[in-house]
Amino acid sequence: MATTTRDDDLLTDVFDDEGDRPRGCRWDESVCTSSPEYRVLAGHGDTFDDVLTFCPRHYALYLARLVEVHAPGCAGSLRDHIAEYGPISG
Numbered sequence: 001m002a003t004t005t006r007d008d009d010l011l012t013d014v015f016d017d018e019g020d021r022p023r024g025c026r027w028d029e030s031v032c033t034s035s036p037e038y039r040v041l042a043g044h045g046d047t048f049d050d051v052l053t054f055c056p057r058h059y060a061l062y063l064a065r066l067v068e069v070h071a072p073g074c075a076g077s078l079r080d081h082i083a084e085y086g087p088i089s090g
């Protein structure tokens with residue numbers, strides 16, 4: 001059987017072995033058991049390899065933290081940190 005490389009490998013990485021259920025909210029400041037509804041493809045400079053999934057509340061907090069806490073001390077723009085973001089489809 002041929003092995004195919006899919007462009008969306010990074011995104012499928014956030015799903016568990018059952019294939020279609022995200023593992024959980026990735027908020028790193030507290031344990032969150034809410035089901036994730038949004039994803040962010042995050043990185044720095046030109047490497048984007050961090051796929052993060054968040055519940056709606058922590059998605060908003062993540063973006064706010066990036067803008068209000070990280071951005072003032074960083075020369076990069078928001079687009080240098082987030083390649084893709086939005087609701088998890090399906």
Ligand SMILES: [Zn+2]
Nearest residue numbers: 025032055058
């Ligand atoms: Zn959360």
Ligand SMILES: [Zn+2]
Nearest residue numbers: 044074075076
């Ligand atoms: Zn930065």
